[in-house]
Amino acid sequence: MPRPLIARKSTALSGALRVPGDKSISHRALIFGALSIGETHISGLLESADVLATAHALQQMGVQMTREDGNWRVVGVGCGGLAPPEGPLDFGNAGTGVRLMMGVIAGHDFAAELIGDESLQRRPMGRVLDPLKQMGAEVHGGDRLPLTLVGSGDLAPITYRLPVASAQVKSAILLAGLMTPGETTVIEPEATRDHTETMMRHFGAEVRIEQVTAERSITVTGEAVLHGRDVEVPGDPSSAAFPTAAALICPGSDVTIENVLVNPTRTGLYDTLAEMGADLRFENERRSGGEKVADLRVRAGKLKAVRVPPERAPRMIDEYPVLAVVAATAEGETRMEGLAELRVKESDRLAATIAGLTACGVTAWAEGDTLVVRGAERIPGGGTVETHMDHRIAMAFAVLGLVAEQPVRIDDTAMIDTSFPGFAERMRAIGADFDDSGGSE
Numbered sequence: 140m141p142r143p144l145i146a147r148k149s150t151a152l153s154g155a156l157r158v159p160g161d162k163s164i165s166h167r168a169l170i171f172g173a174l175s176i177g178e179t180h181i182s183g184l185l186e187s188a189d190v191l192a193t194a195h196a197l198q199q200m201g202v203q204m205t206r207e208d209g210n211w212r213v214v215g216v217g218c219g220g221l222a223p224p225e226g227p228l229d230f231g232n233a234g235t236g237v238r239l240m241m242g243v244i245a246g247h248d249f250a251a252e253l254i255g256d257e258s259l260q261r262r263p264m265g266r267v268l269d270p271l272k273q274m275g276a277e278v279h280g281g282d283r284l285p286l287t288l289v290g291s292g293d294l295a296p297i298t299y300r301l302p303v304a305s306a307q308v309k310s311a312i313l314l315a316g317l318m319t320p321g322e323t324t325v326i327e328p329e330a331t332r333d334h335t336e337t338m339m340r341h342f343g344a345e346v347r348i349e350q351v352t353a354e355r356s357i358t359v360t361g362e363a364v365l366h367g368r369d370v371e372v373p374g375d376p377s378s379a380a381f382p383t384a385a386a387l388i389c390p391g392s393d394v395t396i397e398n399v400l401v402n403p404t405r406t407g408l409y410d411t412l413a414e415m416g417a418d419l420r421f422e423n424e425r426r427s428g429g430e431k432v433a434d435l436r437v438r439a440g441k442l443k444a445v446r447v448p449p450e451r452a453p454r455m456i457d458e459y460p461v462l463a464v465v466a467a468t469a470e471g472e473t474r475m476e477g478l479a480e481l482r483v484k485e486s487d488r489l490a491a492t493i494a495g496l497t498a499c500g501v502t503a504w505a506e507g508d509t510l511v512v513r514g515a516e517r518i519p520g521g522g523t524v525e526t527h528m529d530h531r532i533a534m535a536f537a538v539l540g541l542v543a544e545q546p547v548r549i550d551d552t553a554m555i556d557t558s559f560p561g562f563a564e565r566m567r568a569i570g571a572d573f574d575d576s577g578g579s580e
C-alpha cells in the first residue's frame with residue numbers, strides 16, 4: 140500500500156534529535172559477526188527493512204541472532220561456516236545487502252537463489268558477479284535478480300581494479316577474499332567508504348592498504364579467522380543529511396543532530412554545504428567504536444551556488460537528491476558533476492530529482508552526467524513528487540515541501556523504512572509540518 144505524505148511550509152525548526160544507526164556499518168556488523176568465531180554484540184544497529192533483510196538472510200544460513208534491550212547478539216559460524224539456505228534469500232530493496240552477501244556466498248560451497256523487489260531487480264549486478272566469477276563462483280541467470288549464485292570452497296585470489304567507484308563492489312570482493320587462500324587485492328581509482336576495511340581489521344583479519352595519489356589498493360589475506368567483537372553503530376550521516384538540509388533552508392532554524400558518523404569518506408555533503416556558506420559545525424568530536432563521530436549544529440542562513448567536482452561523488456553519493464533540494468534555495472546555479480552512478484540506484488536519481496524539482500516549480504536539468512539546479516528565492520511547490528520506490532527521493536522532497544509556497548505531495552513514503560524508520564516523527568518533533576495520515580487534504 141502506498142503511504143503518501145504532504146509537506147507544508149514550516150516555521151523555524153529547533154531542538155536536538157538523533158538519527159538511526161548507519162546503514163553501511165549495520166549491514167557489515169551483522170555480516171562480520173556471522174563470519175566470526177564467538178559472539179558479536181552490536182549496539183545502535185539500524186533496524187530498517189534493508190538491514191533486517193541481511194539479518195534474515197544470515198539466519199536462513201544458520202546464524203543465530205537475538206535482540207535484547209535494543210542490542211543485537213550474533214553467534215558467528217566462522218568464515219566458510221554458513222549452511223546452504225533452504226529457500227530464496229529476499230533482499231527487498233537493499234543493494235548493499237545483496238551485493239555484500241554475494242561476496243560472502245561466493246566463498247561457500249553451495250548455491251543460493253537471490254531475489255529482491257522491483258527496484259532491486261532493475262539494478263546492475265554484473266559489476267559484482269564478474270569479479271566473483273573470476274574468483275571461481277558461478278551464476279545461473281543474467282546480471283539482474285532473480286539469479287542463483289553458486290559459491291565454491293576453492294576460490295582463487297585476484298587483483299581487481301574497480302571499473303566504477305563502488306564500495307559495494309570493493310566489499311563483495313574483499314569478503315570473498317576472506318575465504319580465499321592467499322592475497323585478494325582491490326584497487327579503487329578514488330577512495331570509497333572504508334567501513335569494510337576498518338571492520339575487517341577490527342574482527343582480526345590481515346588487511347594492507349596502500350595509497351598512491353588518489354588510487355587506493357586494499358589487500359586481504361585469506362583464509363581468515365575472525366573473532367566476535369563489540370560494535371557500536373553511530374548515527375547515519377546520509378540520514379542526518381535530511382534534518383541538516385531542512386534546518387539550513389527553513390529560516391530561523393537551529394537544530395543539533397547528535398552522534399553522527401563523520402568518517403571523511405562519508406562527509407562530502409557537509410564539505411559542500413560549508414562551501415555554500417552553511418552555518419554548520421561539528422561539535423564534540425570524538426571516537427566511538429573505531430569511527431569518528433560528532434554532533435552537528437546547523438543554523439539557517441543564506442546559501443550560494445557552487446560547483447561540486449566529480450571526484451567528490453564517492454564521498455556523498457547518496458546525498459545528491461537532498462543537495463539538489465538545498466541548491467533550489469541557493470543564489471545561483473549549482474552544478475553537480477560526475478553523477479552517472481545516480482542512474483543505477485533505487486531509482487534513476489538523476490531523472491527523479493529533476494522531475495521532482497520540476498513538479499515543485501524549480502528549474503533543473505541534466506547536461507550529460509552533470510545535474511544543474513537554478514536556485515530561486517521562492518519555491519512554488521503545489522506538485523506531486525513521484526518517488527519510484529526510492530527512500531532518498533521521498534525524504535529529499537519532503538524537505539523541499541517545508542519551504543514551498545504550496546504543499547508538496549510525496550506519492551509514497553513507505554520505502555523510507557528501508558533506511559530511516561521514524562523519519563516523519565523525528566522531523567515533526569523539531570517542527571516539520573508533515574502529514575502522513577493518508578493525504579486526505
Ligand SMILES: O=C(O)C1=C[C@@H](OP(=O)(O)O)[C@@H](O)[C@H](O)C1
Nearest residue numbers: 163235304305306307308456457
Ligand atoms: O557500501 C555501502 O554500504 C554503500 C555504497 C554505495 O553504493 P555503491 O557501492 O553502489 O556506490 C551507497 O550508494 C550505498 O547506499 C551504500
Ligand SMILES: C=C(OP(=O)(O)O)C(=O)O
Nearest residue numbers: 232233234235236457484
Ligand atoms: C543506494 C542506496 O542503498 P542500496 O544501494 O543499499 O540500496 C541508498 O541507501 O541510497
